[in-house]
Amino acid sequence: MASPSSPAQVQILHYHGQSFVVGLLWHPLSSLTGYMREARQFGREQAMDIVAVRRTDSIIQAGFAARSAGAVKGMYSLAAVLAGQLGDSWIAAWRIAPNEDRYGLVAVFEGAVIPGSDRVGSAEDIQRKVEQLLGRSIHFAETFLPEEFQRGGRPLEIEALLEPRHLRREHRLHPLVFGLSPGERIRVAGVGILLIASLIGWQQWDAYSSRQIREAAIAAEQVRLAELAELNARAPTEQSLQALEHPWATRPSVDALVEGCQAAIDGLPLSIAGWVFVTAMCNGELLLATYKRTGNSTAAGFIQAAHGYFADSPAFFDQGNSATLRSSLSLPLAGDETLLNASDALAGLTSWLHERSLKPTLKEIPFQVSKPPALPGQPESAVPALPDWKHFELTFSSDLPPAALLRDVPGTGFRLNSITTQLKNYQLSWSVTGDLYAR
Incomplete structure (x- = not known):
């Protein structure tokens, strides 16, 4: 059963005795060998000191949060856990608890968590965000939505997906630190060797094409978030993404x-x-x-x-x-x-x-x-x-x-x-x- 956290953007949900963080700021990392250095730089710029890093065949992506928002080392990124099981292209929403009008939402496209889609909100807020995501040029391979949303798909079995046997070490949050550790240097060198081998043959073009698609979708979402920030800077009250439409x-x-x-x-x-x-x-x-x-x-x-x-x-x-x-x-x-x-x-x-x-x-x-x-x-x-x-x-x-x-x-x-x-x-x-x- 989930329990509510603070009213901040970052929220903590609890399933099977474990703590899951929702509301991370997801950002793609472009460096294959120095991605942690890139993550630290972005974390400093955004005043965030907790991170979850996702590495797949097609993307390296980091989700950032601040300790002051309640995220601490050892908690799990809920979006990372779901992405590790549901694949590279899906959208999912679920009711947090039967007696609450709160819903969770996560959307993944080409292996990347779409910025702004890792969130908890009211039924109206989450339905509006689902409509926005489904109304764009993004085609999700899988759709997991509550029946009351009336958008098709099938319900998400959140309790089953977050069972302890599905949790992995890489799904955990850890603090951002400065400099490279010896173990990190070894991992960087290993990644460099693997990179040389992976750049041979037709996989080069396939990886490039996938990255272009993914980055275009992420860039479009970041533009919308920038437009929303500009609107909020000039509007008398805080506006939602729906206001941009x-x-x-x-x-x-x-x-x-x-x-x-x-x-x-x-x-x-x-x-x-x-x-x-x-x-x-x-x-x-x-x-x-x-x-x-x-x-x-x-x-x-x-x-x-x-x-x-x-x-x-x-x-x-x-x-x-x-x-x-x-x-x-x-x-x-x-x-x-x-x-x-x-x-x-x-x-x-x-x-x-x-x-x-x-x-x-x-x-x-x-x-x-x-x-x-x-x-x-x-x-x-x-x-x-x-x-x-x-x-x-x-x-x-x-x-x-x-x-x-x-x-x-x-x-x-x-x-x-x-x-x-x-x-x-x-x-x-x-x-x-x-x-x-x-x-």
């Missing part, structure tokens, strides 16, 4: 974009060295401002004067009579949220705009789903399922600035694409485009 989660809220863009546009001078302001567009990441030459003003004078306002040089067009300047913005992101029913969302937003004498144009944007490219040597990917939410595009114009118009606008699922302003007859007019997402 929701376009509204990775964009600024209406209030944040209006405030940031309005301030950037208001800071634009109406004239720079005889060039007058014409129009500006702000999308939350970039501000583009267009100026037009008047009188005997020159491009050289405009370039020199513009340096006081913009870091980038202007881009000229219209035979040198117009120019565009740009500057970057970094606004906080809204993060994920629960969407409203489509009819309620549409009625609420349009009614709010109509009450302010605005005439929005609203249209639904159909989804276009295409097959993701298959990894080298893998079968063709299935077409992903359509999202379970709808997307509407909204536009409207006004003589009033968005900061005044959109105060307290219903913001659930509503994000702005851009704010554009144009100067005509000494009067600014404004155009707003946005997206509404709803169930």
